[in-house]
Every structure is written in C-alpha cells, then in structure tokens.
Amino acid sequence: MMQPTIAFIGGGNMAAALIGGLLASGHSASHIRVAEPFAERADWLRRQFGIDVKSSAAEIVRGSQAVVLAVKPQQMAEALSGLKLDKGATVVSIAAGVRLSSLGDLLGDQVHLVRTMPNTPALYQKGITGLYTPKGTPDAARELADKILKAAGKTCWLENESDIDAVTAVSGSGPAYFFLLTEVMREAGEKLGLSPEIAAELAQQTFIGAAEMAAKTGIDVSTLRAQVTSKGGTTEAALKALESGGIRAIFERALREAADRGRELGEQFAQKN
Numbered sequence: 001m002m003q004p005t006i007a008f009i010g011g012g013n014m015a016a017a018l019i020g021g022l023l024a025s026g027h028s029a030s031h032i033r034v035a036e037p038f039a040e041r042a043d044w045l046r047r048q049f050g051i052d053v054k055s056s057a058a059e060i061v062r063g064s065q066a067v068v069l070a071v072k073p074q075q076m077a078e079a080l081s082g083l084k085l086d087k088g089a090t091v092v093s094i095a096a097g098v099r100l101s102s103l104g105d106l107l108g109d110q111v112h113l114v115r116t117m118p119n120t121p122a123l124y125q126k127g128i129t130g131l132y133t134p135k136g137t138p139d140a141a142r143e144l145a146d147k148i149l150k151a152a153g154k155t156c157w158l159e160n161e162s163d164i165d166a167v168t169a170v171s172g173s174g175p176a177y178f179f180l181l182t183e184v185m186r187e188a189g190e191k192l193g194l195s196p197e198i199a200a201e202l203a204q205q206t207f208i209g210a211a212e213m214a215a216k217t218g219i220d221v222s223t224l225r226a227q228v229t230s231k232g233g234t235t236e237a238a239l240k241a242l243e244s245g246g247i248r249a250i251f252e253r254a255l256r257e258a259a260d261r262g263r264e265l266g267e268q269f270a271q272k273n
C-alpha cells in the first residue's frame, strides 16, 4: 500500500522525536516533509533525517494526507494563518492546551482533527501518546493518527477531550519529573560522599533498571516497592522520610498545576483567535 505523506508544521524537539520514530518504523523519508522557518534547524533536520524541509507550511501541505501541528501553542495561530489544507486531510495536533474547537475555527471543517499528547521518549519508540478525536471522525483518519503516534511508542485513545490535559500532566510532562528525580538522587548521593560520576551513574542506572523491571515482570509497582522494603531496613527508613515529607501531596499538586496550565493555554488560545 502507498505510504501516506506526512507534513510536520514545526521542526522542533517533539517533531524530531516523532520523525525519528516514523523513520525507525520503516516510513520512507520521501514521505515526510517539514516546515521550519529557523534555517539552522532546517539544515539540521535535512542532515539528520534526509527529509524535505521548507521554510513555511504553505509549501508542504498540498498532497499531504496527514498534517502534524508541532509548533508551540503560542506559535500556532501564526503558523496556520491563511493555510489551506487538502480536503479530507487528517490534522494531528500535539500542542499542549489548544482545543479542537479552536483548530476547527482556524482550519475549517473540511479536515479531520485529532488532538494528541505524546512525550519525548518517542525518539526511541518508547513514548506514550494520548489521543482524542470527536465521534463521527472517519476510521481512516483515526487509524492514520494512530499509525503516526504508534511509530513513536504506545497509544491510548481517550473518551473526552478534557482528558488530554490530564495526560499532559502525567506523561507529556512526565519525562521531566523523572529527570528531576534523577538529579535529586545524584545530588543526595554526592552529599553522602560519593563522587559526582559515581552518584550520577548509580542514580541513572537504578531508574533504568527499576523501569525495566516494572515493564518486564508486569508486577504492580506497589508490590515491587514492597519487595525492596525489608522490615526495619534501609528502604523503610527512606520511604518514611519521603512520605512524611509529603511526596504524594507534592506530586498531586504538581500534576494539578500542569493540567491547569494546559487548560489555561487552551483558554488563552481560544480567546485570542
């Protein structure tokens, strides 16, 4: 079957992660196009992926069956201004906050809109993406969006558009929480007298190993945690400190802030455009 041509509007971090995933899954470079106005970045994309990169969206959308909106929410209105997409094209937005109703106002009703929230491990096909499309969207559009994001890892379809803000809080922003925890662990290791190199390696490899263990064993993480926690032992002492320091409340608040910010971005976008 002919491969669909996929146009990316915006060639930043997340677009590169998705393009990397598509190429690794066998999608041909000749069926991927990017619009990226920053010349240095455009050159990097050409060299890195061997794909066609133009400076404006108008140059890449004609003949593209899928258009991925990969600019920042604040850049979206300008990127889409005056843009005419092919009738029946599938538009996959990855922008935090921006609602489908706002995109519909800008793009018209001749395209099929899918709102998604991927994350950066997409670059290694280890991402996870939440997707939403309204009822009535043709199966072919749903399947095309699923195919693009599955090339980057797992996909997870949602019943309500508002769930995307929660997905953003958990998995969209989630890699940053993991990186922060790694930083925190390595700093704490240094304070216990380890060299920076050894503390960094211990922290990083511990998270990699623990994540792999959770994935491979399929055992619930609460059980895995209990298995490490010997009665009266060291882990119990550490976990008591984390719990009494309010780790659960802190995460709950952090994720609520992220979801609220997603809603706020959507609200601001809707008001301005």
Ligand SMILES: NC(=O)C1=CN([C@@H]2O[C@H](COP(=O)(O)OP(=O)(O)OC[C@H]3O[C@@H](n4cnc5c(N)ncnc54)[C@H](OP(=O)(O)O)[C@@H]3O)[C@@H](O)[C@H]2O)C=CC1
Binding pocket: 009, 010, 011, 012, 013, 014, 015, 035, 036, 037, 038, 041, 055, 056, 057, 069, 070, 071, 072, 073, 075, 078, 079, 080, 094, 095, 096, 117, 118, 119, 120, 172, 173
């Ligand atoms: N980073 C992440 O972890 C995730 C990001 N997202 C979403 O993905 C989107 C992109 O984020 P990210 O990749 O991090 O951001 P980046 O800033 O890295 O990428 C956006 C790119 O689009 C370019 N751009 C700006 N205006 C236009 C235009 N008019 N036409 C074409 N390209 C344009 C920017 O160029 P310039 O730099 O010159 O402005 C930049 O290279 C955002 O909406 C974000 O919410 C979703 C999930 C995870």
Ligand SMILES: O=C(O)[C@@H]1CCC=N1
Binding pocket: 096, 168, 172, 173
């Ligand atoms: O921070 C952001 O707004 C984007 C969305 C999820 C991850 N990065």
